[in-house]
Amino acid sequence: MKKRTAKSPLSRLMTLALFCLLAMGACKSKKKVTEAAPEPQPVEEPAPAPAPAQPSAEEEAVSKLENYFNSIANSSNVNSANSSIQEALSMFANQQTPVLIVIYEENGMKDYDEPTTIEKYLNYLKDTKKNLNFISDVRVDNNGRVTELELRRRR
Incomplete structure (x- = not known):
């Protein structure tokens, strides 16, 4: 039988270094694999639909006035x-608020019928029982009261 000779310390050191490198290499490759996998992104819920725009004071006044005009005429x-009529008059700055009725328009120039007041116009609707005009423009003050009304003939 042969007798074993002691391995040189250099050989042992090299073997140990090789194992360390292999161990470190294995750790790095696992690390790279785990880093390469994308993290699951949280599912974003769709943004809620924007709330419908609130109507302006003018749009709200037009809607209410059209209803009053139809109610009075019918x-x-x-x-x-x-x-x-009394309910409608509460929307105006005063009973003498001007009502302008456009009878002709060309190139931005408007011709109006004889100006009247809201009180006279509402009584006219009551007497004739016909609402032949629609609101084309309305002016509202800071308090939400109508200060001027422009009407046009329905076609």
């Missing part, structure tokens, strides 16, 4: 027409 009796 009222079945004088008392209901008068109560609708």
Whole structure:
């Protein structure tokens, strides 16, 4: 039998270094694999739909006034027409608020019928029982009261 000779310390050191390199290399490759895998992104919920825009004071006034005009013109009796007139007048700065009715327009120039007041116009609707005009422009003050009204003939 042969007798084993002691390995040189250099050989042992090289073997140990080789194992360390292999161990470190294995750790780095696992690290790279785990780093390369993308992290799951949190699912974003879709943004809620924007709330519908609130109508401006002018748009709101036009809507209400059109309803009052139709209500007055289509009222079945004088008392209901008068109560609708009083409700409509509460939307105006005063009973003498001007109402302008456009009878002709060309190149931005408008011709108006004889100016009237809102009180006279509402009574005209009550008497004729016809709402032949629509609101084309309305001016509102800071308090939300109508200060001027422009109408046009329906076609």
